Amino acid sequence: xxxxxxxxxxxxxxxxxxxxxxxxxxxxxxxxxxxxxxxxxxxxxxxxxxxxxxxxxxxxxxxxxxxxxxxxxxxxxxxxxxxxxxxxxxxxxxxxxxxxxxxxxxxxxxxxxxxxxxxxxxxxxxxxxxxxxxxxxxxxxxxxxxxxxxxxxxxxxxxxxxxxxxxxxxxxxxxxxxxxxxxxxxxxxxxxxxxxxxxxxxxxxxxxxxxxxxxxxxxxxxxxxxxxxxxxxxxxxxxxxxxxxxxxxxxxxxxxxxxxxxxxxxxxxxxxxxxxxxxxxxxxxxxxxxxxxxxxxxxxxxxxxxxxxxxxxxxxxxxxxxxxx
Amino acid sequence: xxxxxxxxxxxxxxxxxxxxxxxxxxxxxxxxxxxxxxxxxxxxxxxxxxxxxxxxxxxxxxxxxxxxxxxxxxxxxxxxxxxxxxxxxxxxxxxxxxxxxxxxxxxxxxxxxxxxxxxxxxxxxxxxxxxxxxxxxxxxxxxxxxxxxxxxxxxxxxxxxxxxxxxxxxxxxxxxxxxxxxxxxxxxxxxxxxxxxxxxxxxxxxxxxxxxxxxxxxxxxxxxxxxxxxxxxxxxxxxxxxxxxxxxxxxxxxxxxxxxx
Numbered sequence: 001x002x003x004x005x006x007x008x009x010x011x012x013x014x015x016x017x018x019x020x021x022x023x024x025x026x027x028x029x030x031x032x033x034x035x036x037x038x039x040x041x042x043x044x045x046x047x048x049x050x051x052x053x054x055x056x057x058x059x060x061x062x063x064x065x066x067x068x069x070x071x072x073x074x075x076x077x078x079x080x081x082x083x084x085x086x087x088x089x090x091x092x093x094x095x096x097x098x099x100x101x102x103x104x105x106x107x108x109x110x111x112x113x114x115x116x117x118x119x120x121x122x123x124x125x126x127x128x129x130x131x132x133x134x135x136x137x138x139x140x141x142x143x144x145x146x147x148x149x150x151x152x153x154x155x156x157x158x159x160x161x162x163x164x165x166x167x168x169x170x171x172x173x174x175x176x177x178x179x180x181x182x183x184x185x186x187x188x189x190x191x192x193x194x195x196x197x198x199x200x201x202x203x204x205x206x207x208x209x210x211x212x213x214x215x216x217x218x219x220x221x222x223x224x225x226x227x228x229x230x231x232x233x234x235x236x237x238x239x240x241x242x243x244x245x246x247x248x249x250x251x252x253x254x255x256x257x258x259x260x261x262x263x264x265x266x267x268x269x270x271x272x273x274x275x276x277x278x279x280x281x282x283x284x285x286x287x288x289x290x291x292x293x294x295x296x297x298x299x300x301x302x303x304x305x306x307x308x309x310x311x312x313x314x315x316x317x318x319x320x321x322x323x324x325x
Numbered sequence: 326x327x328x329x330x331x332x333x334x335x336x337x338x339x340x341x342x343x344x345x346x347x348x349x350x351x352x353x354x355x356x357x358x359x360x361x362x363x364x365x366x367x368x369x370x371x372x373x374x375x376x377x378x379x380x381x382x383x384x385x386x387x388x389x390x391x392x393x394x395x396x397x398x399x400x401x402x403x404x405x406x407x408x409x410x411x412x413x414x415x416x417x418x419x420x421x422x423x424x425x426x427x428x429x430x431x432x433x434x435x436x437x438x439x440x441x442x443x444x445x446x447x448x449x450x451x452x453x454x455x456x457x458x459x460x461x462x463x464x465x466x467x468x469x470x471x472x473x474x475x476x477x478x479x480x481x482x483x484x485x486x487x488x489x490x491x492x493x494x495x496x497x498x499x500x501x502x503x504x505x506x507x508x509x510x511x512x513x514x515x516x517x518x519x520x521x522x523x524x525x526x527x528x529x530x531x532x533x534x535x536x537x538x539x540x541x542x543x544x545x546x547x548x549x550x551x552x553x554x555x556x557x558x559x560x561x562x563x564x565x566x567x568x569x570x571x572x573x574x575x576x577x578x579x580x581x582x583x584x585x586x
Contacts, residue, residue: 045505189368190576218578259510261535272510
């Protein structure tokens with residue numbers, strides 16, 4: 001575990017049970033650190049294991065899933081080993097989550113007041129009157145006008161952007177040490193996106209560590225300090241955010257950057273990665289990216305995947321990457 | 326003008342809801358010329374999808390006119406409208422939702438040919454196979470069902486189906502928004518390739534400005550049902566005139582340090 005890490009995940013492995021077949025390995029030996037007051041981006045495409053990784057840490061996996069190895073050290077405890085009862089004391093209080101769709105994450109039958117005070121009351125942090133005060137303050141903090149009145153409304157009575165803010169307020173109200181945000185701005189309009197990110201940055205400035213799951217590299221660059229890139233359940237590259245985007249090293253990261261379109265990049269050639277990510281029930285041996293990789297050399301790439309340290313805070317799971325002198 | 330394919334003139338669409346009247350599209354005029362790609366951008370609720378449906382004649386405007394190849398869609402008899410339909414096709418955001426789940430890939434592509442009574446079963450098959458190959462799907466997989474394909478492949482099949490009747494106009498409503506970045510790039514290449522090879526005209530709707538910048542010749546910006554700006558792509562991105570367009574462009578978060586923004 002590195003110095004000063006708030007959360008340290010090591011060699012996490014999560015599998016899914018299947019009828020009449022071998023279990024499916026969705027997360028395969030994932031490691032990363034999150035530091036206090038810093039944001040880590042987990043970047044990857046659908047099926048890369050980003051969300052399963054976070055759900056494993058939070059203990060909110062579906063019933064068919066099982067954590068078969070690894071550690072998640074948070075404030076001296078291994079979240080994967082402490083059991084559901086202890087985990088409940090952490091979840092919602094010290095670690096909070098923000099999801100892509102507030103409409104799905106919030107309870108449509110409860111007022112904002114009930115939902116915003118729930119964590120405070122359940123964890124016995126304060127009295128009901130105090131909880132209400134804090135909830136109103138949190139709604140005001142995220143820029144919801146007239147919070148005294150709005151706290152009595154239901155989620156569906158708010159616009160999409162306002163609902164996303166309310167969900168962030170819900171996550172902020174207990175002043176968590178760690179916030180996990182799963183595609184928090186994917187469902188909102190671009191003009192609202194930056195406001196939401198600036199709200200989350202406020203939290204970061206107060207010392208909260210943030211893990212942001214995203215496929216949007218512009219969002220990652222704007223908000224995050226470090227990044228891990230996931231592919232087929234594994235971390236393929238780890239780097240400071242700007243370094244990853246300006247100088248990607250793993251062939252998959254290079255491909256992801258070459259595929260991304262960006263305003264002002266009309267004349268840049270588009271270089272899509274051929275093929276599509278593997279079906280995890282047929283994960284290629286060795287480096288899972290090798291069938292799509294232009295630089296793959298057989299048989300080595302199809303038999304082993306080696307992690308190379310490239311430079312300070314940087315490594316890549318490819319034996320062919322250039323290493324800083 | 327002969328090179329106008331579809332033209333909307335002062336089109337307004339009002340929906341009556343329980344919450345009162347909603348002016349989804351408010352006095353908008355837009356033209357797609359032959360062989361041109363018109364990008365239509367705006368945020369959710371700006372009216373861009375309603376505009377697309379109006380331009381396809383799928384909805385009737387409350388006021389204003391839409392004409393396709395010089396013929397007014399509002400006054401055309403149903404029979405003649407049906408004759409025009411094959412010439413305008415749509416591609417949607419969610420390919421799985423737009424394909425028939427109980428039809429194979431080739432079945433999906435053949436269906437419009439059958440509905441419009443083109444050729445016999447054998448020739449429809451041949452045609453569908455050609456299209457499946459054209460959009461980059463392995464023809465050996467033609468008999469598989471939509472759910473057996475990835476999202477990107479499903480979108481390719483949906484595109485093949487849209488091309489089956491050899492349309493002049495392809496209306497694409499957020500066609501890459503549900504796809505992963507690496508797959509989105511493949512589909513964008515496919516659109517560019519199709520435009521060059523088949524001389525198609527596109528109405529390309531997206532909230533993703535980078536995608537529109539890459540594909541469109543001209544861009545129209547909508548906000549709250551109104552058209553706020555329309556100009557050649559390069560000019561719009563280089564020197565936006567309208568405040569709302571400026572706001573949209575400044576909200577874009579750059580990826581690369583040396584990007585133009």
